[in-house]
Amino acid sequence: MAVSEYRFTRRVQFYETDVAGIVHFSWFFRYMEEAEHALWREAGLSIHPPDSDIGWPRIASSFEFYRPLRFEDVFDVHLRVAEMTKKTIRYECTLSKNDEKIASGSMTIACVRKKPQGAKLQGIEIPREITDRITA
Amino acid sequence: MAVSEYRFTRRVQFYETDVAGIVHFSWFFRYMEEAEHALWREAGLSIHPPDSDIGWPRIASSFEFYRPLRFEDVFDVHLRVAEMTKKTIRYECTLSKNDEKIASGSMTIACVRKKPQGAKLQGIEIPREITDRITA
Amino acid sequence: MAVSEYRFTRRVQFYETDVAGIVHFSWFFRYMEEAEHALWREAGLSIHPPDSDIGWPRIASSFEFYRPLRFEDVFDVHLRVAEMTKKTIRYECTLSKNDEKIASGSMTIACVRKKPQGAKLQGIEIPREITDRITA
Amino acid sequence: MAVSEYRFTRRVQFYETDVAGIVHFSWFFRYMEEAEHALWREAGLSIHPPDSDIGWPRIASSFEFYRPLRFEDVFDVHLRVAEMTKKTIRYECTLSKNDEKIASGSMTIACVRKKPQGAKLQGIEIPREITDRITA
Numbered sequence: 001m002a003v004s005e006y007r008f009t010r011r012v013q014f015y016e017t018d019v020a021g022i023v024h025f026s027w028f029f030r031y032m033e034e035a036e037h038a039l040w041r042e043a044g045l046s047i048h049p050p051d052s053d054i055g056w057p058r059i060a061s062s063f064e065f066y067r068p069l070r071f072e073d074v075f076d077v078h079l080r081v082a083e084m085t086k087k088t089i090r091y092e093c094t095l096s097k098n099d100e101k102i103a104s105g106s107m108t109i110a111c112v113r114k115k116p117q118g119a120k121l122q123g124i125e126i127p128r129e130i131t132d133r134i135t136a
Numbered sequence: 137m138a139v140s141e142y143r144f145t146r147r148v149q150f151y152e153t154d155v156a157g158i159v160h161f162s163w164f165f166r167y168m169e170e171a172e173h174a175l176w177r178e179a180g181l182s183i184h185p186p187d188s189d190i191g192w193p194r195i196a197s198s199f200e201f202y203r204p205l206r207f208e209d210v211f212d213v214h215l216r217v218a219e220m221t222k223k224t225i226r227y228e229c230t231l232s233k234n235d236e237k238i239a240s241g242s243m244t245i246a247c248v249r250k251k252p253q254g255a256k257l258q259g260i261e262i263p264r265e266i267t268d269r270i271t272a
Numbered sequence: 273m274a275v276s277e278y279r280f281t282r283r284v285q286f287y288e289t290d291v292a293g294i295v296h297f298s299w300f301f302r303y304m305e306e307a308e309h310a311l312w313r314e315a316g317l318s319i320h321p322p323d324s325d326i327g328w329p330r331i332a333s334s335f336e337f338y339r340p341l342r343f344e345d346v347f348d349v350h351l352r353v354a355e356m357t358k359k360t361i362r363y364e365c366t367l368s369k370n371d372e373k374i375a376s377g378s379m380t381i382a383c384v385r386k387k388p389q390g391a392k393l394q395g396i397e398i399p400r401e402i403t404d405r406i407t408a
Numbered sequence: 409m410a411v412s413e414y415r416f417t418r419r420v421q422f423y424e425t426d427v428a429g430i431v432h433f434s435w436f437f438r439y440m441e442e443a444e445h446a447l448w449r450e451a452g453l454s455i456h457p458p459d460s461d462i463g464w465p466r467i468a469s470s471f472e473f474y475r476p477l478r479f480e481d482v483f484d485v486h487l488r489v490a491e492m493t494k495k496t497i498r499y500e501c502t503l504s505k506n507d508e509k510i511a512s513g514s515m516t517i518a519c520v521r522k523k524p525q526g527a528k529l530q531g532i533e534i535p536r537e538i539t540d541r542i543t544a
Binding site: 150169170173207 | 421422423438441442445449454455456479480
């Protein structure tokens with residue numbers, strides 16, 4: 001069965017907060033990516049296997065922030081595969097705490113053939129062994 | 137004269153890269169924020185003065201990524217104030233390297249009165265001493 | 273019963289790796305601190321309660337690194353309270369993976385009364401409600 | 409002329425602070441590493457050239473913290489090569505602000521031949537083109 005969503009619960013770490021007393025907004029993008037990689041593991045895959053010649057650069061990402069998270073808060077991350085094209089995957093993500101919506105985000109990644117340093121990354125079709133296991 | 141844009145040049149640090157060999161996408165949001173705070177300093181302000189009772193949480197942020205940045209790359213960050221409403225500021229940001237576009241982003245922040253922990257942040261009008269110095 | 277040690281298992285996240293393909297060394301200090309805060313929670317305490325007037329700045333920290341950690345590695349963190357003086361706590365920490373030693377570290381923290389910004393932090397005696405619950 | 413020390417001035421960024429209102433201690437290790445890589449550039453070298461088959465893992469690092477750094481503080485980093493053996497380099501580092509000592513640290517790195525993932529890193533002699541340019 002292909003995987004199309006993933007949920008996990010996480011606690012805010014001290015080093016994720018800033019002097020305003022809340023989680024720095026850059027961390028929400030990392031929380032979303034943590035969920036993505038866990039979804040791939042759930043599907044029996046790694047997004048970065050040691051010897052792979054393909055990669056998955058992020059081509060777009062966004063978040064809207066509704067409420068702050070604070071040190072030691074426990075919150076839920078829900079990621080779902082919103083759309084798959086031949087060469088890209090788009091995720092949507094919701095963060096919540098005690099059923100209160102904290103933030104919602106989105107991230108689009110592209111499948112590329114790894115190139116020597118400096119060359120522009122070029123999109124390729126997502127391999128069958130991945131589309132068999134991850135689905136919108 | 138009110139400030140409406142800011143440019144600076146920066147070098148990629150080792151700890152900003154990841155195992156894919158490029159800058160982790162979460163860093164672009166930090167680069168944009170570095171430019172924001174430098175723009176405020178250019179305007180004679182700090183976005184987080186020690187004793188202020190107002191704060192500036194981010195309410196939305198996004199990036200599109202065109203090309204990767206790598207260790208020790210030198211790149212330019214250009215931030216401009218795209219829009220100011222009574223209670224919010226929206227910035228647009230472009231990253232480039234040797235005149236090649238690397239990424240473009242946007243960030244909206246809201247002016248809020250600081251509240252006891254746990255309370256929902258509430259928007260207030262941007263104080264006059266700030267609108268005198270920062271402008272779209 | 274006072275708590276004197278804490279163990280947990282953790283997975284390496286993508287954003288913790290660097291272009292050398294391994295976890296950046298600065299993360300080991302964060303892993304050690306994650307264990308510290310979990311130990312305090314285990315003892316029924318928070319190291320940073322919302323309204324507390326005391327704080328716990330780090331006054332020294334060190335690590336020796338034996339083997340690298342890589343993306344998605346699962347590893348163990350073992351923290352123990354090695355020494356408590358009237359005003360300080362010293363922890364020792366070992367990271368291992370499949371019973372292979374990865375790194376060993378140490379961290380000393382001091383109990384201080386929070387001061388207005390800019391003032392030098394001044395050490396105070398560790399309160400009884402903490403020494404009742406955390407012990408070497 | 410071989411390079412044996414490096415100084416630079418830097419400003420605390422917002423994302424480097426934590427809820428205690430000061431720079432998180434893990435950042436001091438990154439500041440020290442920033443100085444190291446700048447010292448190598450000053451010597452006409454890169455610590456991580458694209459096609460090199462050698463690497464420089466950190467084998468030990470420590471810091472003592474005397475005073476906190478806060479958002480927008482401007483501080484000085486002074487790194488010097490304290491000792492070079494056949495296979496290792498040890499740096500000592502001092503952070504100061506307005507001639508007040510903030511912290512002092514140390515870091516030892518080893519020269520290794522890059523290995524396939526999972527293999528233990530093995531020390532090799534530091535190449536002549538490096539010992540010609542960096543010295544204790």
